[in-house]
Amino acid sequence: MLDKVADRAQTIAANDAMHVDVLIAGAGISGIGSAVHLKDQCPDKSFLILDSKETFGGTWETHKYPGVRSDSDLYTFGYRFKPWIGPPIAAADEILKYMGEVIEENDLNPHIRYGHTITHCSFSRDTNLWTVEAISKADGKTLHFTCNFLWMCQGYYNHNDPYIPDWTDREKFKGLFIHAMKWTPDIDVTGKKVIVIGSGATAATVIPAMAGKASHVTMLQRSPTYFFCSPNQNELADRLRQIGIDEPTVHRVVRQQIMYDQQALTQRCIDEPEVVTEELKELIRLYAGPDFQFEPHFTPKYRIWQQRLAFVPDGDIFQAVARGEVSVVTDHIDRFTEKGILLKSGEELEADIIVAATGFKLSVLGDIPFEVDGQPVDWADTVTYRGMMFTGVPNMAWVFGYFRASWTLRVDMMGDFVCRLLKHMAGKGAERVEVQLRPEDHNMPKLPWIEEENFNPSYLMRDLHKMPKRGDKPEWRHNQDYWQEKDDFPKINLDGAEFAYR
Numbered sequence: 001m002l003d004k005v006a007d008r009a010q011t012i013a014a015n016d017a018m019h020v021d022v023l024i025a026g027a028g029i030s031g032i033g034s035a036v037h038l039k040d041q042c043p044d045k046s047f048l049i050l051d052s053k054e055t056f057g058g059t060w061e062t063h064k065y066p067g068v069r070s071d072s073d074l075y076t077f078g079y080r081f082k083p084w085i086g087p088p089i090a091a092a093d094e095i096l097k098y099m100g101e102v103i104e105e106n107d108l109n110p111h112i113r114y115g116h117t118i119t120h121c122s123f124s125r126d127t128n129l130w131t132v133e134a135i136s137k138a139d140g141k142t143l144h145f146t147c148n149f150l151w152m153c154q155g156y157y158n159h160n161d162p163y164i165p166d167w168t169d170r171e172k173f174k175g176l177f178i179h180a181m182k183w184t185p186d187i188d189v190t191g192k193k194v195i196v197i198g199s200g201a202t203a204a205t206v207i208p209a210m211a212g213k214a215s216h217v218t219m220l221q222r223s224p225t226y227f228f229c230s231p232n233q234n235e236l237a238d239r240l241r242q243i244g245i246d247e248p249t250v251h252r253v254v255r256q257q258i259m260y261d262q263q264a265l266t267q268r269c270i271d272e273p274e275v276v277t278e279e280l281k282e283l284i285r286l287y288a289g290p291d292f293q294f295e296p297h298f299t300p301k302y303r304i305w306q307q308r309l310a311f312v313p314d315g316d317i318f319q320a321v322a323r324g325e326v327s328v329v330t331d332h333i334d335r336f337t338e339k340g341i342l343l344k345s346g347e348e349l350e351a352d353i354i355v356a357a358t359g360f361k362l363s364v365l366g367d368i369p370f371e372v373d374g375q376p377v378d379w380a381d382t383v384t385y386r387g388m389m390f391t392g393v394p395n396m397a398w399v400f401g402y403f404r405a406s407w408t409l410r411v412d413m414m415g416d417f418v419c420r421l422l423k424h425m426a427g428k429g430a431e432r433v434e435v436q437l438r439p440e441d442h443n444m445p446k447l448p449w450i451e452e453e454n455f456n457p458s459y460l461m462r463d464l465h466k467m468p469k470r471g472d473k474p475e476w477r478h479n480q481d482y483w484q485e486k487d488d489f490p491k492i493n494l495d496g497a498e499f500a501y502r
């Protein structure tokens with residue numbers, strides 16, 4: 001092990017590593033937002049963003065399937081510092097345009113290195129520096145960077161290798177089989193029979209976008225999902241604009257309204273799930289007609305708060321079902337056939353194209369090998385400090401957003417926290433900060449990252465054992481509650497015993 005560290009140190013010396021105060025991994029919505037907060041709140045810090053892609057956008061650049069759009073509103077998925085001006089639900093290219101403007105307006109381009117894949121991160125308590133190894137796509141060279149603080153904004157799933165269940169005889173299918181993440185714009189569904197496997201937000205997006213163009217679309221689901229149908233507009237935003245309110249104020253007020261309403265809805269989902277379920281059905285009937293049949297395809301079996309409530313603008317998937325362009329089948333796949341899919345019920349579904357909308361593989365810290373003082377980090381052995389920092393791993397934070405509320409709300413909030421921490425360190429003359437269990441935490445149970453009872457999406461459940469552990473106290477868990485955290489975060493005492501400085 002020590003030989004390996006020495007080898008690496010020699011290579012670094014030979015390559016003359018570039019140094020920055022803060023290195024940000026990833027130029028998705030988290031990395032770009034974090035960079036703006038850093039530039040704004042810590043203008044004296046030098047920083048660099050590395051991303052393996054050729055451009056910014058992360059999720060919104062990776063996915064190119066028909067109709068790709070957000071499933072939460074852009075007033076809250078957008079940053080707090082940049083007003084969102086369009087309809088609440090946005091297409092991927094609109095989100096990319098918004099992010100492009102943020103990069104331009106904040107002059108971030110000189111700080112971004114695209115085509116750089118981080119392959120190794122190691123921290124030394126001797127130097128209090130991270131050494132980050134990256135491979136440049138342009139020439140295949142391995143480069144080294146050193147930094148004082150590592151801000152991990154590399155997301156939570158593998159962008160190259162989507163989750164595809166191990167279906168029997170998949171190779172026998174003679175048509176086109178593709179996972180939604182791998183969709184390319186040249187694929188034409190015109191006049192084709194399409195099966196989409198899945199029932200989540202991706203399926204609910206891709207299906208209405210293909211409906212009417214394809215000869216028929218079948219949504220094949222194992223079990224139904226809850227959907228929230230509503231027009232793609234925000235009445236309050238429209239009204240405020242109509243009476244001449246400026247965009248920054250519209251953004252601030254509408255964000256507040258949406259967050260307030262979401263909090264109320266989440267609470268109602270817990271307190272009176274049957275009432276909310278009936279209301280969701282009523283919204284669907286507005287688009288699909290009063291006689292729309294919910295049994296058996298639209299009656300979920302899980303409890304309503306256990307998974308993200310997917311927003312369906314204008315109930316478009318239900319309109320397509322009502323028009324007969326889309327049908328839904330709730331069954332299990334027995335195996336693939338030359339013509340399509342044989343179901344456990346014995347029915348065979350025929351298709352020209354089969355789209356797997358079956359989700360992701362969780363990627364913990366980008367699956368990048370991490371070392372601290374020459375020892376490999378196993379994230380499952382660490383305990384998380386509020387879902388941001390990890391015991392035994394100094395000078396590092398990971399942006400992990402919300403499941404029920406917009407991810408980006410946490411990007412802004414963590415931006416404030418990390419900048420406050422960096423300034424606090426500078427004020428103390430500290431070069432290193434790490435989170436540590438306090439004496440009263442030592443007997444704390446080490447629990448899985450998330451409570452299954454509270455939230456249980458499949459990608460997380462499949463690989464939960466790889467994630468850092470959670471404790472049973474507010475400091476040692478990502479509580480997934482924006483409304484609580486927005487009050488708690490600014491009050492965090494950075495001189496508390498859970499922070500150790502050197």
Ligand SMILES: Cc1cc2nc3c(=O)[nH]c(=O)nc-3n(C[C@H](O)[C@H](O)[C@H](O)COP(=O)(O)OP(=O)(O)OC[C@H]3O[C@@H](n4cnc5c(N)ncnc54)[C@H](O)[C@@H]3O)c2cc1C
Binds near residue numbers: 025026030116118202
């Ligand atoms: C189709 C889809 C729709 C979604 N819609 C919503 C929504 O409406 N609302 C919501 O809140 N959430 C949504 N999500 C969740 C969404 O992924 C997050 O909200 C958010 O986009 C994550 O942003 P991020 O910047 O943290 O990560 P990502 O978007 O995953 O970006 C990470 C970036 O890091 C780079 N990277 C990763 N590893 C490395 C490495 N080793 N070296 C260098 N660079 C690396 C990647 O190339 C990528 O550019 C959606 C997810 C998907 C897939």
